[in-house]
Ligand SMILES: Cc1cc2nc3c(=O)[nH]c(=O)nc-3n(C[C@H](O)[C@H](O)[C@H](O)COP(=O)(O)O)c2cc1C
C-alpha cells in the first residue's frame with residue numbers, strides 16, 4: 142500500500158527525535174499512532190529494540206492506555222461527548238442518532254473505514270454543550286444537521302485524499 | 310534576546326506596558342476552547358482586517374485573550390479601556406463593532422449581554438451578573454493578557470516574582486512566604502503547600518524535580534486546563550520559584566496530549582521563556598539553572614493521581630504506588646519531587662509579588678485565596694468562574710451561574726466531577742472550602758460543579774458517575790476493580806426498575822468497602838456519589854426500586870410521557886423537538902404522544918412552554934391521570 146521504506150524511515154525518525162529515551166515511550170507511541178493510525182506489531186518490536194526494553198513492557202504500555210490501538214481504525218474519529226455537562230444537554234440523543242445514521246456501534250469503525258465512532262468524557266467545553274469532536278475539531282452547541290454536514294464534508298475530504306494522496 | 314539581569318527584566322516589562330498605554334482601545338478576542346469552537350479564530354482575523362481597513366492598526370491593537378469565562382455565550386469579545394463585553398459575535402458583528410463602537414464610540418446593542426433590537430442590554434463586563442461576586446487571582450489576566458505572548462504577561466508584572474525570588478529572597482524566605490500565605494493544594498485534598506515544599510527542600514538527593522499536574526481528567530472539571538491555557542507563563546514562573554526554593558533543576562508539566570490548545574500554549578510559552586533566558590542556564594544573570602519539559606500525557610483519569618502521574622512520566626503504566634513515602638522525598642526516579650496542581654502553582658507568583666498578607670485577605674481563613682470553578686449542567690450561565698474560597702455554593706449557583714432554567718428548581722450539585730458527592734439543594738449554604746465540602750460528602754478538587762435540576766434523575770446521575778469511574782479504574786486493587794462493576798450493575802438494574810429486595814443495602818455495603826479498602830483515591834472517592842445520594846436522596850432510590858417509577862421522568866424503562874389536552878395549545882414545539890416523530894396533532898389542537906415510537910428522551914417536555922407534557926412517575930402525574938380519564 143504505502144512505501145514501506147519511507148514508513149520505516151519515519152518511525153525511526155520519531156525514535157531518534159526522542160533520543161531513544163525509554164521514559165519517553167508514551168510520547169513515542171502516541172506519535173507513531175498519530176502517523177499510522179494504529180500500533181502495528183512491527184513497530185512495537187522496533188520500538189522495543191531501539192529503546193532496549195523488553196517487548197512485554199512496550200506491549201504493557203500499548204494496552205494499558207485506552208487510546209492506543211493495535212488494529213487499524215478508520216480515517217477520522219467522531220467523538221460524542223458524554224460528560225455530565227453534555228448528557229444534561231442531550232449528548233446521548235446525538236450519539237443514538239449517529240449510531241443509526243452511520244450504522245456503527247460505539248467503538249466501531251464504519252464499513253468504508255472512514256469513521257470511528259467513540260464517546261469522550263468532557264472536552265472542557267461544557268459551556269457550549271452538547272459537543273461532538275469531529276476529527277479533532279470541536280463542534281459545539283450542535284444540532285444534528287450541523288454534525289451531519291461536518292461528517293459529509295469529512296467524508297468528501299477523506300475520499301479526495303485517498304484518490305490523490307497528499308504530498309508533503 | 311536574553312534578559313541578563315533584573316534591570317533587563319524591568320525595562321522589558323516597562324516597554325511592554327508603554328506599548329499598551331499609548332493605545333486608543335484594545336480589542337480582545339476570546340481564544341479559549343469554548344470560543345474557538347464557536348469560531349473565534351476567524352473573528353480575530355476579521356477584526357484585524359476591519360481595523361486595518363479603517364487605518365487604525367496602530368491605535369487599536371487586536372489581540373487574543375484567554376478564556377473570558379462566559380463560554381456559554383461565545384464567541385466573546387472585550388473592548389478596553391471601557392470594558393465592554395460582546396457575546397455571540399458573528400461575522401456581521403465584526404464590522405458593526407468596528408464601525409459603530411471603535412470609530413463611532415457607541416456600543417452595538419445587538420451583541421451586548423441581554424441586548425437586542427429593543428433592549429439596550431448591559432455593556433460593561435463588570436455589571437453583568439455573571440461577573441459579579443467573582444474575584445480574580447489566577448485568572449487575573451483574562452481579557453487583558455494574550456496567553457501566547459510573554460511580553461503581554463510581563464506587562465502585567467509577570468516574572469517580577471521570579472526576579473524577586475532570585476534576587477531578594479533566600480529559599481527559606483520563599484517557603485516562609487508560602488507558609489504564611491496559607492496556600493493549600495487545589496488539586497486534591499488541600500494539602501498545605503508549604504509542608505510539601507519544606508519536606509522536599511529538606512530531602513537529600515543528587516537532583517530534585519518539580520512537577521505540575523494538569524491531567525484534569527474528571528469530566529466537567531477543567532479549571533486547571535483553563536488556567537494553563539490562560540496563563541502558561543504564570544505556571545512556568547511559579548515552577549521556577551518552586552525549583553529555586555527546593556533546589557530542583559528540572560521541571561515537568563504534565564498535560565494530556567489531546568488538550569491541543571493547552572499543549573500548544575505550554576510549548577510556545579516554554580520556547581519564549583527560554584528565548585528570554587527565563588529558563589535555562591544562569592537565569593537572569595544569577596547562578597540558577599532550571600528548565601521545564603512538557604510531558605504529553607495519555608488520557609486516563611488515574612494519571613491525575615500523583616504517584617500514577619509520576620509512573621506515567623517515567624514511561625510506565627499509570628498505576629498508583631503506596632504513598633507512605635511522600636513523593637516530596639521519593640518521587641520521580643526515586644528523587645525528591647515537588648508535585649502540585651496547576652492552580653496551586655498559579656497562585657505562587659501573586660503571593661511572592663504581593664506578599665502573604667495580601668493573599669490571606671481573600672477567601673476563608675482556613676484556606677485563603679480563590680478557587681476556579683467550571684460550572685456546568687442545568688444552569689443558565691455555563692463557563693469558568695473564580696470566586697473567593699468560603700463562598701456558599703448557593704451564591705455561586707444563583708449568582709454567576711444564574712440559577713436554573715425558567716420554571717425549574719435546583720435539586721443537587723455535584724462538586725468535583727464524578728468522584729464528588731451530591732450536595733442536595735437544602736445544603737447549598739455549604740461554603741467552598743475543603744473541610745465544609747468534605748463534611749457534606751463532596752470534595753473541592755479540580756473545579757467541577759455540575760448542577761442538576763428537578764428534571765435530573767439522581768440514580769441515573771450516580772450510575773453515569775460510576776460508569777465513568779469503572780471505566781477508568783486501573784485494575785490494581787480488587788475492591789475497586791471488582792466493586793465498581795458490581796455497583797454499576799446494581800445501579801443499572803435499579804434504573805431499569807429491576808431491583809430486588811436488599812439491593813440498596815448491598816450497594817451501600819460495596820460503597821463502604823471501596824471507601825475503606827481501595828488502594829488509591831480513585832476507588833475511595835468513587836464511593837462519594839453513591840453514599841451521599843443514598844443518604845440525601847434515598848426516596849428516589851426507593852421510588853425506582855419499589856414503586857418502579859422515576860420521580861424525575863428520566864429513566865426510559867420507568868417513564869411514559871403524556872400531554873395534558875387541557876393545557877396544550879397546539880403550538881407544535883414538542884412535535885418539532887421530537888427526534889422520533891412520536892408527537893401527533895394538528896396545529897392549534899391538542900397534541901398527543903404515540904407511545905409505541907416514543908424514545909423517552911424528554912425533548913417534548915423540555916420544549917413545552919405551557920408545562921403540558923407530563924412524565925409518569927413525577928409527583929404531578931397521578932393528578933394528570935385523573936384528568937385524562
Ligand atoms: C483518581 C485521582 C485523580 C486525580 N486527578 C487529579 C487531577 O486531574 N489534577 C490534579 O491536580 N490532581 C489530581 N488528583 C490529586 C493528586 O493526586 C494530587 O493530590 C494533587 O495533584 C496534588 O497537588 P496539590 O497539592 O497542588 O493539590 C487526583 C487524585 C486521584 C486519586
Ligand code: FES
Nearest residue numbers: 224226227264266
Ligand atoms: S461534558 Fe461535554 S464538554 Fe464537558
Ligand code: FES
Nearest residue numbers: 341343344378380
Ligand atoms: S472560551 Fe471564550 S469565554 Fe470561555
